[in-house]
Amino acid sequence: MNRDAILAEMGLGPVWKLRRPLPAIAAPVVPHATPVAPEDQAAPISRMGWPELASAVAGCSACGLCDSRKNTVFGVGNQAAPWMVVGEAPGAEEDARGEPFVGQAGQLLDAMLAALALTRERDVYITNVLKCRPPGNRNPAPEEVAQCSGYLTRQVALVNPRLLLLMGRFAAQTLLGTDASIASLRGRVHKVGSTPAIVTYHPAYLLRTPLDKARAWEDLLFARANDKRLQSAATAST
Numbered sequence: 599m600n601r602d603a604i605l606a607e608m609g610l611g612p613v614w615k616l617r618r619p620l621p622a623i624a625a626p627v628v629p630h631a632t633p634v635a636p637e638d639q640a641a642p643i644s645r646m647g648w649p650e651l652a653s654a655v656a657g658c659s660a661c662g663l664c665d666s667r668k669n670t671v672f673g674v675g676n677q678a679a680p681w682m683v684v685g686e687a688p689g690a691e692e693d694a695r696g697e698p699f700v701g702q703a704g705q706l707l708d709a710m711l712a713a714l715a716l717t718r719e720r721d722v723y724i725t726n727v728l729k730c731r732p733p734g735n736r737n738p739a740p741e742e743v744a745q746c747s748g749y750l751t752r753q754v755a756l757v758n759p760r761l762l763l764l765m766g767r768f769a770a771q772t773l774l775g776t777d778a779s780i781a782s783l784r785g786r787v788h789k790v791g792s793t794p795a796i797v798t799y800h801p802a803y804l805l806r807t808p809l810d811k812a813r814a815w816e817d818l819l820f821a822r823a824n825d826k827r828l829q830s831a832a833t834a835s836t
């Protein structure tokens with residue numbers, strides 16, 4: 599695919615419009631299991647496997663968002679994926695379906711991944727900082743992030759990706775432990791533990807601010823280049 603075709607695929611033409619019908623979204627890899635109240639969990643979150651973690655999220659009432667959610671939104675994709683994508687919080691459609699990144703933002707994410715020849719089923723694991731929807735799509739509150747981020751930390755440890763793509767301010771600030779702006783965090787390779795992390799814009803923001811799609815494309819190319827460089831270095835050292 600040439601550059602113009604890739605940019606067109608991402609909707610980087612003068613006017614963004616959805617070029618393809620919404621793709622069929624696969625069911626979450628980890629279905630909601632029987633709820634387990636946090637106080638009944640046998641192991642701390644940091645030692646949970648996938649089934650225990652999914653069950654803990656499904657039954658979680660650690661913050662007030664449990665009162666208004668329709669579904670918890672755990673994550674989707676390949677649990678052993680080379681890349682892991684982290685967003686902010688479920689929106690209305692995600693809350694209704696129990697899946698992250700559906701609707702127009704999800705379609706844009708799929709187009710961004712396709713521009714790098716990646717698919718959400720095979721190459722990435724996708725989740726959010728918060729597993730429940732903030733009412734009215736308001737920003738996550740600090741206490742909600744504090745209560746929920748242990749689940750995300752465990753998901754990162756279980757996937758153990760080669761690269762983290764942090765989409766939006768809340769994903770970046772939560773996993774990097776900073777209050778810096780997206781603008782100041784872009785264009786650098788950060789570390790979450792020992793995992794390289796690249797910061798870029800959230801697809802929902804890009805739908806509202808299409809002029810920044812070109813910057814997001816730069817971020818994706820930067821992520822791919824660094825991933826290839828690290829892969830080459832790892833191959834050379836073996």
Ligand code: SF4
Binds near residue numbers: 658660663670730742
């Ligand atoms: S947002 Fe997170 S901490 Fe709050 S109830 Fe949902 S799963 Fe629990």
